Amino acid sequence: MSEGRKKVALWDADSRRVYKRLLVYSSRYWPVLLVAIIGFTIDGGALALFTQKLQPIMDNLLTKKDPYLIRWMPVWIIGIFLVRGVAIYVSNYGMGYVGRNVVQTMQRDVFGTYLRLPVTYFGNEHSGHQVSRITYTSEQIAGASTDALKVAVTEGVTVIGMFIVMLRESVYLTTALLVLVPAIVLITTAVSRRYRVISRRIQGMMGSVTGTVEEMLDAHREVRIYAGQHQAAERFRQVSGRARYLNLKIVATSALSGSTVQTVASFALAGMVFLASRPTVIDSISPGVFIAVLTAMGGMLSSLKRLSNVQSTIQTGISAAENLFALIDTPPEVDHGTHVLERTRGDLRLENVRLIYPRGNTEALAGVNLHCAAGTVTALVGRSGSGKSSLVSLLPRFNEPTSGRILLDGADYESYTLASLRKQIAWVGQQVVLFDGTVAENIAYGELAGASEQDIVAAAMAANAMEFIERLPQGIHSPIGEGGNMLSGGQRQRIAIARAILKNSPILVLDEATSALDTESERLIQQALQRLMKDRTTLVIAHRLSTIEHADQIAVMDHGHIVERGTHAELLALGGHYAGLHRMQFNERPAAVAAD
Template identity: 35%
Template sequence: MAGPAGRMMAGGGPDQRSMDFKGSGKRLLAQFRPERYTMYAMIAAVMLSVGLSVVGPKILGHATDLIFAGIVGRDMPAGATKAEVLAQMRANGDGDQADMLSGMDFTPGEGIDFGAVGETLLFALTVFLIAGALMAVATRLVNRAVNMTVYRMREDLQAKLSRLPLSYFDKRQRGEVLSRATNDIDNIGQTLQQTMGQLVNSLLTIVGVLVMMFWISPLLALVALITVPLSFFVAKKVGKRSQPHFVQQWKSTGKVNAHVEEMYTGHNLVKVFGRQEESAQQFAEQNEALYQASFQAQFNSGAMQPLMFFISNLNYVLVAVVGGLRVASGALSIGDVQAFIQYSRQFSMPLTQVASMANLVQSGVASAERIFELLDADEQSADPRPAERPEVLRGEVSFEDVSFRYEEDKPLIEDLSLTVEPGHTVAIVGPTGAGKTTLVNLLLRFYDVTGGRITLDGIDIAKMTRDELRAGIGMVLQDTWLFGGTIAENIAYGAPKDVTRDEIEDAARAAHADRFIRTLPDGYDTVIDDEGTGVSAGEKQLITIARAFLSDPVILVLDEATSSVDTRTEVLIQKAMARLAHGRTSFVIAHRLSTIRDADTILVMENGSIVEQGTHDALLAAGGAYARLYKAQFAEAVVEVE
């Protein structure tokens, strides 16, 4: 069903470039700059917490030595010294046992000093409690920093969307853009929440544990470090295989969202033309692509943790064997080996955690790149500073040798000149694709001209701010747009904030919408959703016309504004428009020529050029393009379409 253009909009073009993990990761971290003091405080809290946690096993090892020394010492003759006891053991042929006990600090004849053991354990408990409290503080700080950073990214994204030109959205599916603004931002937030604090904690733990390990036994520390290069090798290989799949996963997510959004908003057409099976098939294909990308990403990154556990256990076995030999030789005490085994676990655990976080980090950076790609998109040209504006806004519009093209090699409008006097109504007619709506888009600066200029009351609109320009223009489109809220709020959307209910109702009466609104259950306070559920297409159009009337514009633009109303309502709206258009410059785009008979000037456009202009009667008498269009509609003439 999707042609080349559809596939491009669904995710082609710039989205297909390879993932710049390092660059995007650095740029994501740079987003934390405004929160640097919070991050400094978080790192300080984590450092203190990790420092205390790292000291804990050494304290517990000392408690183990006290207990073991008491067990060994109580069975030995009182009054003898440690050296005398060891010498006697060697004399009796127990040299191995003597070597092992030489590393113990025991007193012959004395049992376990429970007071010292209790004090040591209480000290260890206090250390761990303070470490836990500091980690709780660090967690709160990192949560604040992450939430504020994601908050600013959402603001930047919203501001960027408002600065993007209309051409950006014309070339992309709405669902794909929405996926970036919702799914990708949420994924970044979740990734940072789950990894930022833990990553700092893990890295500092690795450093602290290494210091303690070398302090206890440099030999055992070197043994424990044997597996580190293997861990980094495994992490690098698995990460390299996983990253492209995470990039594809989020691209596929955008495609699925775009398809679902399109099929949902156009579900009536899908059913009318019997395209349910094709739509379901296309969804199934995109869903399968998302499944495959997600499965491959999670499978490859999921292999990280079991591999790291295996390496951790290998490390544990090496430390236990070598540590046992050191205890047997008297070079280390049992408490030191116990502490070292705990340190080896503490050393392996953060390595495993860092490796297991790789899939989250890769997924988050993949989403970040999609956000940065949108933030880096070309914006519409900036408003001039200082800007110009007419002293008095009268509504005189002039097109001077205007040229425009959507694509560089396909000209649409060439050397078009036109002057519209204030208060005049100009109707624009012509076949589809003639450039009628484009003319209005250029006036509103949705697109900028590629040649010539457009002036408003003698001022080049390119030298005005867009807000200043559009504030004097009211527009009613063929495609109605409503938002979730009351009908009164929808009508008041384009009006000043202090608009009164009476003014809203006056605008509705002028647009002949008051009658049907009062038949609704809650009248003007009836709540409708963004689809306008509960009101017909024609009634929605009346609401948007009332909105334009309430804004009291100097220039009124009506793009097929009566296409969805019945003939009787159309006549009423024409009369209302004639009354409201008095003193205003009006541009009316219409296919139904009955709506523009009273226009001061009728422009007939073909292929981006004005081929005829004049009044209704004059153009009929000329017998040209307008006369042919008129006869085709009202005389049922047979028109040959080339």
């Protein structure tokens, strides 16, 4: 066997494996599937039964004027199509029910997988591809798991029924099908492979389309300020054009398949007419037999055409399922912790910690040693890219140290379960993250959802957020829109701080937590944060050095190293990096420090 043939064989085996796994989602609704399949069988069988009735209609009713058929044939026809109509309704609704449930289940599985994946995963793939899996790719599997089965059963029964009708009416004329069957098999095989290749490319392209739209929506202000409408439109035109091109290839393949089947079918029909018109045969075949066989063959050819085109649906669904199953099979966050941490004292120690990001092989931390005593405030300062954000990302184990270790209360922090470790940490980031809901739902988010209204209000007051919350139409129960877009930047920041206050965790991470506040709000928030930081181990990433003058220790970072450490006064007296940064800020020159 050649290498090319081996690839095809393995490809086919893989297709069967993926499709079998996909059908497991449908099999959960087997009672509904069974009813639908029975309905499809009745549909195809009723059509074949009507075709069989054409012979007595032509020979006995119209030619011989049989009174029995004149009376009952209309009733039979109505009965056949009435039964067929009920079967079509029941089976189509049943398949629709199964299909929507399969899509929803797959979407839930994909979304659940996103919730379990490590943080590093989301930086390695465009968010457009991640959204596209739920909005587009998941929808493609409905066709393969249900619609294809619908076509296969209905048209399969129709083909078998029509074939039986042809055999019963005339075995001789049925031999014309010998021209058709091999050609259909070859066409279906070739089309199947082409659909598969194109469908896989479409999955990725739709992610690019979604990503381009997301970028424009997120940056709509910048697009307008910098007059980037033409550039954004051109970029979308290019990615949507590539998607259109691939979809047209699918359409062209389907059209070519259909036209080829029709051409081959014409030979089969011509062959049947040729066989029926032979001098030795033409007198022995009645018009009813000929019409019945001709109609049966026409119905069979239409069904064969639809069966050949169902490959498009199946291969698109298999490609989509491959993409989704690859994600679902991605290993979740590593959690080897066995001990549940109830409440830590907050004593943190980093010992020779190194962190190398796999993507680009970038060394973010190079042998960091740092001790944060319980209940103290440690400020991290340094230029952009110095490793500040990388360091604090290790605390909730968003990233794992490449080497070295982190001790929490004297024990390796990897020995604690992820859930219990993260319960010890409250986080207020530079980029405020709020959700589409009410003020109360955003303050009491996640594990805090059971908090009382009194506690929520107390947290909001401590963050000086009640000042604007009380002016909202429904107070803490007022909706704030997607991402809090109904609030100002400072208001969003105070909601996030209130969330951290409500969590009341022994470890607090502040990543430029006052960056979005005006001077007055910042003063009020600094007071709230001073109360919040009391008796908590706090790590502060600072841009404005004036906000961390009272920190117990300040660690100055540069290129993944801690180059200076001490109090504000000690570092100024040292006259090194920190003193230089301090002079730059208070001389009103552009700051060279920024949060990672």
